[in-house]
Amino acid sequence: MDYDRQTSNTTYRIIYVIAAIMVIVGAFFRLQHYPNGPSISMIGYILGMVTIIFDRIRLKRKNENLEEQLKQKE
Template sequence: MTDKHVNTGIEIIYTIAAVLVLIGAFFTIQHYSNGISILVIGFMLGSVISAVDTSRLKKKIKKLEEEIKQKK
């Protein structure tokens, strides 16, 4: 997979997590069943994808720093 595909996938998952949080919040405010569950799933999905994205970006930064050191 190219970096562009990975970025697009991560953006899609972030969007899904945000939509789940909004729907869960709406359901909770309206006292619909499973509102809290949807809200928690959205937050968990957002947290997991954030951790994955942060880890991926740290590796990318480290690789770029090594390339800069080699050029000097």
């Protein structure tokens, strides 16, 4: 169980870092007027938003499970 949690945390971090790098590269492309700069930025933004949404859902489920365990102990 601990291994799965660590793996999912690492996966979310890696995906979020990739999204951030894409946004920075897209911004650089925009500044230099290279082609596809806005597209790269938009893909980075969307990837970041999707990652955050799935991470929030995962954390909400984890919180609900912990609250349920706490109620069972009482």
